[in-house]
Amino acid sequence: MRFQRIMGNIQAPFRQRYRINALRGAGGLALCLLAVTSAPPAPPLVRVIFEVMGTLAIFIAIAGRGWSLFYIGDRKNSELVTYGAYSITRHPLYFFSLIGIAGVAAQTGSLLLIGVITLTAYLAFDMAMRGEEAYLASRYGQRFHEYRRATPKLWPDLSLWRECDDTLLRSAKALSSLRDGVVFLAAWVGVELIELGQSAGLLPVFWTLPI
Secondary structure, X not given: OXXXXXXXXXXXXXXXXXXXXXXXXXXXXXXXXXXXXXXXXXXXXXXXXXXXXXXXXXXXXHHHHHHHHHHHOOOOOOOOOOOHHHHOOOOHHHHHHHHHHHHHHHOOOOHHHHHHHHHHHHHHHHHHHHHHHHHHHHHHXXXXXXXXXXXXXXXXXXXXXXXXXXXXOOHXXXXXXXXXXXXXXXXXXXXXXXXXXXXXXXXXXXXXXXX
């Protein structure tokens, strides 16, 4: 009976489809707007800097997500992982995803779009982080509350790094992050195709962004 009462107080894991659908909708809307929007004029060197930094951010995101999945594997809802990537931030997967999204946005050459797109993604991730933490708090109680007090929500604190000697790394899940990385690369290609279409006069430009 006591076990049933305890289990009854545990919330259901957050349904990731809400986050995924929100990001899909926002991504589709962003591409539609980009198709009729032009980046502000900028010197060639500035444009190159945007593209190089954006490309670097995309590959950092793919590598960082893979590194994080080495620790979490398929234990996201079955175990409280607090070491490795999860010792310096509670949500390393979302942190690296935001870096990748900002990298894709940087390919547009617009500071305004980088800010708007990254903020939109953060709001979608924040919804997921709140849902996930509510579940973890209901399942692990004081253990999770102590972990939450000691570990930043998103921005990593490298001084907190802690490794576990007997960590069981999940390489299969980490390799799956390479498949997830296709999303970043596809978005990157989409931005480049839009720019080519605008340059060729195939896509109309209704307005130019101020920054």
